[in-house]
Amino acid sequence: MTIDARGPFAWAKGAGLRSFPFELLSPVEAFLLEEFSEESELRPGHTLWGMLESLGRSLVRQARNLAQAIEHLRATTLSTECGGVGVLVYEGVLPAGPAAGLLRKELYPEAAIQVSRDGRGPGWALFRYDDHPAVDFFVLGGQPGVVFAHPVGFMCKTAEMPLAAALALCARAVKSTIFPASM
Secondary structure (H helix, E strand, O other): OOOHHHHHHHHHHOOOOOOHHHHHHHHHHHHHHHHHHHOOOOOOOOHHHHHHHHHHHHHHEEEEEEEEHHHHHHEEEEEEEEOOEEEEEEEEOOOOOOOHHHHHHOOOOOOOOOEOOOOOOOOOEEEEEHHOOOOOHHHHHHOOOOOEOOOOOOEEEEOOOOHHHHHHHHHEEEEOOOOOOOO
């Protein structure tokens, strides 16, 4: 279903949204659509032709990079469990972009924790997926080897330590009882 065919309100309803997210509309997209509406034919040498050609090259490059990143992560990813929740472990620094999220959905969609090398320095980055209610990394603040525990509990940074020690921290961050959000 496209916005052009049904309008933004019907599109939102079909997408299961209460209202259309107008704040996500791109001014660049609006400009390009306006420019297209004024042309009946595009040929090489036209400004829009060049933009589309550049866009196509960029998308192909991004797709190749994403495929390479996913293959690299697939080869270096472990899945385990800590404190009763699933954990994905990336033995290196996660590449920027969507590769890690896509790989998680493919390999272990129910994982609650991600552990990876921290790209800002030695140690591990511990991350809670999807605000999982059983995981709170803030409780690790002040413990040996913990450099930073975010006050909201969604992530934690460790000093250099063996992977087993980082996984033990993850197990300590998992609540033994999950209370309802209303408590």
